[in-house]
Amino acid sequence: MVFSEPVFLFAFLPTAMALIMVGGERFTAPMVLLTSLIFYAWGSGAVVTVLIFSIIFNWAYGITIERIRTNTVLMIGVMTNILLLLYFKYSYFISSNIDEAIGTHVSDPFRSVVLPIGISFFVFQAISYLIDIQRGDISAERSLIIFGAYKSFFPQLIAGPIVRFRDVGEDFHRPQISIENISAGVARFVHGLLKKVIIADAAGAISDGCFAVHGADVTITVAWLGALAYAIQIYFDFSAYSDMAIGLGRIFGIRFNENFMRPYSASTVTEFWRRWHISLSTWFRDYVYIPLGGSRKGTIRTYRNLAIVFLVTGLWHGAAWTFMVWGLYHGAFLSFEKMVAGNAASRKKSVVLRIVYLLPVVIIGWIIFRADSLTQAWTFMTNLYALGELGAPLPEPVAAALNPRTVLFFAIGLLIFVAPRGPAIGVWLAQDPTRFRVLSRVPYTAVGLILAGVFVLSSSFSPFLYFRF
Numbered sequence: 001m002v003f004s005e006p007v008f009l010f011a012f013l014p015t016a017m018a019l020i021m022v023g024g025e026r027f028t029a030p031m032v033l034l035t036s037l038i039f040y041a042w043g044s045g046a047v048v049t050v051l052i053f054s055i056i057f058n059w060a061y062g063i064t065i066e067r068i069r070t071n072t073v074l075m076i077g078v079m080t081n082i083l084l085l086l087y088f089k090y091s092y093f094i095s096s097n098i099d100e101a102i103g104t105h106v107s108d109p110f111r112s113v114v115l116p117i118g119i120s121f122f123v124f125q126a127i128s129y130l131i132d133i134q135r136g137d138i139s140a141e142r143s144l145i146i147f148g149a150y151k152s153f154f155p156q157l158i159a160g161p162i163v164r165f166r167d168v169g170e171d172f173h174r175p176q177i178s179i180e181n182i183s184a185g186v187a188r189f190v191h192g193l194l195k196k197v198i199i200a201d202a203a204g205a206i207s208d209g210c211f212a213v214h215g216a217d218v219t220i221t222v223a224w225l226g227a228l229a230y231a232i233q234i235y236f237d238f239s240a241y242s243d244m245a246i247g248l249g250r251i252f253g254i255r256f257n258e259n260f261m262r263p264y265s266a267s268t269v270t271e272f273w274r275r276w277h278i279s280l281s282t283w284f285r286d287y288v289y290i291p292l293g294g295s296r297k298g299t300i301r302t303y304r305n306l307a308i309v310f311l312v313t314g315l316w317h318g319a320a321w322t323f324m325v326w327g328l329y330h331g332a333f334l335s336f337e338k339m340v341a342g343n344a345a346s347r348k349k350s351v352v353l354r355i356v357y358l359l360p361v362v363i364i365g366w367i368i369f370r371a372d373s374l375t376q377a378w379t380f381m382t383n384l385y386a387l388g389e390l391g392a393p394l395p396e397p398v399a400a401a402l403n404p405r406t407v408l409f410f411a412i413g414l415l416i417f418v419a420p421r422g423p424a425i426g427v428w429l430a431q432d433p434t435r436f437r438v439l440s441r442v443p444y445t446a447v448g449l450i451l452a453g454v455f456v457l458s459s460s461f462s463p464f465l466y467f468r469f
Helices: 006-022 024-067 071-102 119-135 144-152 165-173 179-211 220-251 269-275 278-289 299-317 321-347 351-370 374-382 396-401 404-418 425-430 435-458
Strands: none
Touching: 006 024, 006 435, 024 071, 024 119, 024 144, 024 165, 071 119, 119 144, 119 165, 119 278, 119 299, 144 165, 179 220, 179 396, 179 404, 179 435, 220 351, 220 374, 220 404, 269 278, 269 321, 269 351, 278 299, 299 321, 321 351, 321 374, 351 374
């Protein structure tokens, strides 16, 4: 069940809102936990037991860490979470590569391992919780219900943002459910829904058509169209989910931090990563990069730390060589910028730099990220400048994806993509109330719901991209 499905919009969400709001503050956490587990079990079945184990283990272990504050105890808790992730997400990838290398069949037992949806997100939440207790930044939560509600909260459970307990723990104890929060939350949710079903899905249809092409059929047109379409799709898809999650959290009195800040308006890769998937980049900064020494222990170790962080960032997205190369690719550019501009790299502001440097770097990176294999990624990259193939007929999958609707909304997404500063309507609508802002929410929400409803009911189902991570 995903946020853009009719069953979520017209059945689950109204029921969950009624249960959570009617129960009042005292019963908010139990109702959040109940509805969140139902939400997860709806799409995952028996795999919900993995989430339940994670909740109970980390709740109990957090209390243990607070009582026995040693690095050994912390490492056991962190490694338990990492092993959970390794087994479900990476066991088949690792074992199948061993098979290819030495001709064994060690991967056979792992073929049937089912990947729990959102495991990368809820494992990272658990690790941050345990480390923050060890550091003394937070106290261990004594209530299993409160902790379970935080850990399983359905708006952010399966595709983030990665929410830290220190940011929202107080909200789960005393959720501020109010007319203002409901109004702002609904407007933000609708804004995300529009981004998903109108722009992301249109760009996704074109991207899928282009990346269904292989070998000699990949022309300069296919390469550029596929790369641009995917750059638009992944931003509008993922930021849409974040908008919807932030909006839903606000409805229930839980405030999440922003996860995107117009990343394509950045001028450098360093700045891009301060704006893109902020909850993930800050997680790696606080729990991996800084503990490794950050940039405090010499130039060589700084570059080593960046390489480690971005290799793991790539792996976090999935068990594939393409993700690993994508992570190292971004790490290399961050190292280059630190070498050339030092700490000023994140503060560089230049439209020219953005157009001739940042956007091409990011677009090529998205080719690596989206491609089915490194071979396909190389084919697309080498054809970006194959001028001799201009005017070649479009392959059938690409031609089939291009229709008036997809072309129109892809073009709108492209305009926002190239604009120096893309609009932040969703953020503006949810900011502290002014008379004009409050009055603007009503028509925007009403028209948006109608328009989104038309698209949801008339289009085929398209899951969010980050569900598989």
